[in-house]
Amino acid sequence: MSPTASPSSAPQVAGFSRRSLLGRSAVVAGGVAVATVAGTAAAEASPPSSVLDRINDGLPHLSDIPRRSRVVDYEIAEMIVLLRARRLTSTEITKAYLARIDALNGPFETYGDNGGYNAFVRVDRDGALAQAAAADKRLRSTPRSRDLPLLLGIPFGIKDSVGVQGLEAKNGTHAYSGNVARKDSTVVARLREAGAVILGHTVASAFSGSISGTFAGNAWNKDYIPGGSSQGSGVAPVARLSAAAIGEETGGSIIMPSAANGASGIKPSLGASSTAGVMPLSPGYDVLGPIARSVRDAALIFSVMAGPDGENDPLTLSAPIPFPDIPISARRGRKPLAGTTIGVPQTDWMSRGGTGTSPATTYDADYLAAFERFKSQLRSLGAKVVEFAGLDVTVPENDPYFRTSERLPLPDGTVVSPATAVLSPNRYEIRYWEAVKKFAAAYPENDAALRRQFGDFDAATANAGKIPASVRDEGERRRRALQGNYQKALDDAGIDFMLVLPIGAQIGPRFGGQQLTNYRTFYQLPNALTWPMVTFPIGYDSTVGLPINAAFWGPRFSEPEIIQAALDFQAAHPDYHGKAPTDPVVTPPVARRGAPEVESVPPELSNDPLIGEEAWS
Template identity: 30%
Template sequence: MQPFELSLTEASRAVRARELSPVELTESVLARIAAVEGRLSAYVTVAADAALAAAARAEREISEGGPRGPLHGIPMALKDLIDAAGMPTTASSRVRAGHLAEHDSGVAERLGAAGAVLLGKTHTHEFAYGLITPQTNNAWDPGRVAGGSSGGSAVAVAAGGATFAMGTDTGGSIRVPAALNGVVGLKPTYGLVPRTGVTSLSWSLDHVGPLTRTVQDAALVLAAVAGHDPRDPASVSGPVPNRFRGGDGLRGLRVGVPRNHYFDRVTPEVEESVRGAIERLAELGAELVDVEIPMARYLQAVQWGLMVPEATAYHERSLRATPDLYAADVRILLEAGELTSAGDYLRAQRARALMRDVWARMFDGIDVLAAPTVPMTAAEAGQEAVEWADGTTEAVSDSYVRLCAPANITGIPALTLPVGHGRAGLPIGMQLMARPFGDATVLHVGRVYEESVAGTGRLAPLAVPLAA
């Protein structure tokens, strides 16, 4: 096994045991990037020299005083919305040509303090305003979409081009590409991870979180980056999960199985895999509870009613000054936001408040909600719509956001992890959600599940030679 094939947990253990040096690990991951990047295009920028220097520094620190923690000397990537001092933050857009970050984002600061090694910046759908990431190809099938908007981060992790990566999630932008590329993605509770120095799409829906190979890996990253930051007005002082929930497996834990919304308009292979995974949770000791998803008919309207005007407000000046620099799909959405009335936006905010309340009551009867992450596997590149068995037609992006948006609207933690593959061999993800600050609970359930199945942390089987 080559070092780039190791999960974060495995690599950290090897570094701690002095069986693997940060330099050896970083060199292996950089070689993997060189081998697959031409086919996948996960990265905007690869800072190889800086990464090797940071790895050498980490190696000296570990040799002299031992590791600071599990991320010390571990190579990782940042979505190119997240500032790192001295590096461009392009948001994968011509609008940001020539931009250079003066300071680290809050997340980059914390990862740096933990000793992580920054490899570079990964592609996003332009300004995170989309679910495709058209610059990047799916790690399992380059003819398919990577998902978005954190597509580059998901593909880098799935292909072995980063031991872990950070993304952002406004309507599913961590979970969608994670599910489509067969990796783990965590959208933490709103405000738990600071967004200081992170380019915004929609301030009231934006979250920052990790994409990793295993649930254990996600927990290690979350512990390093979570916590209050006074520079982020939405930052909270909630509990930072630093260990998994105790207990005897899943015994006594109530898993909600939705009767509506989440299994409406999903492909048979997704439904089969996710229901099979839910049954596995029952075999592991969980009690399954049927639940009705409240206010389901309003979810899409509320998501768009919040996101569209907030995004347009953020881009107001540059949209007027340089509209031609935006990609057509993003410019259309930004211009549409100018037509949203203040009354519409306020109604969406009121509906969100009601939704949070009724969802909190739903969680009085369950500990975790389990559901598909996305209704179908990765679409073919260029596919614009999907036709469902009931005769309805839906845009691919609307399809991908539909099952993820509720967790953004309500601010609850949501974890996606791989639970199977479709007929074409493409990954399928299951989403686990809990009440606000129940991050440790979703991580616990996800870890118990993944420990019960084979193939955890598997890399995408790229049809290219493994780096030597």
């Protein structure tokens, strides 16, 4: 996750700007801190049998699964049941996805237009087929299906910034060529423990830096943006190139590609699942989450991901242990949302209209119609949907952390923003710039590209090291104050959780136009708050047929509540998430000016909180 921060009214102090903490002037938005993806042990503990029993009880009955024309159209929950009933094999499913990747993805290892979807940047074909064969053997040899791992035989894509043993992880750029993971990241290890088949890496924005993206093509029309930075992870499940994918978010990187492609994605609370083995952008903000076609599938995956990883990611020890049960099925009855109050924050400003303009008044006609219909559908399910102020973070007394113009003094007379006081020491502790410097020394052919991104490694490290613990503590105190202020805004209005549209107008073309014309200005705010979000489709526009997504978000560790509400909605209105796009025509890649792996990223669309802060200052 990541807080974007504030327009600054403070004077610039020579020798210590926020830009210098980035290492240099902002180039392509974003930044990666580790040269070699850190390995990690497998999950500390498997889910207890009671949890697995509850999840198994929530799976659909075989007789309730509709017959679908293609194997790849079955949802994960359906695949699990069909695999256990011997109606499908993992090899059959895996080969079906690989065949579609062969036909529709285009050439691998391309950070740019490859003529196809370009959702996968690399695939481990032999490894995936071997995993599928092993899953089939286990399915045949296990007498009781309830004893099988939950995701046994289900094929996944993994974002290019997440360690998969034996594969390169490049985080959207050939500047990390040679960065081979020696071990699986914790999340990948947990997926494997649950029986998942790992197909390979899905393409990411360069250095995980953009919420718009241009490397992949949108699942519904590859001439449009895929959202970023988890571009391929947003495209692959909807385009039927994998059953699901893992995304990573520092500021909008799960929610935006999910929304752009009409996927169902979960951005967890900070600490709900481990980020060990991820190429970090902002430690203490980064989170990993599932992207799938349905909320039910995403919830199944999240139930495997969630849980403590104290040895490798101490932040997971801040979550409730055990983590609250993640629902995977809708509640019964005509009014499952009775007693739930959902708030529409009127100060969650959109980029169109800006501060002071009610968000819904800025939506395009199709988006406004979908939004109004969605609110009516929620009310028909028993929810109370109300407008409320929310917390206006442009008001100084409301926000001492995220958008504040206040600066904290350092012993040498320079100043930093509260967000910088938190983020930079976090980077310093994990040797953020030192790791990249060592990697560049080991792979000198990558040195120039990495220095363009990170600037002077030594100067950035020294500047971050100037921030004393007392200033860092004050930054964290202000962050907690912001969290408390927003929680009070919900409590005072009697709101359980909130409803927003991540995108309020049709997304733009990948090349030659404005990529995002109307989106949540404070798309990084849930990350600054450490709060979770779940997004899912609620309609389609009438011009290109691109999806329209809504999102629920609420207090930290409220995943069970917001996931349950989304499950209830999708059970009652399955038409939106069940549709499949028409397969595109794969064409030869188009030669474009400039290096193929450079995306044009306006600073205001950056995932990096310091670049965002610089852009707003």
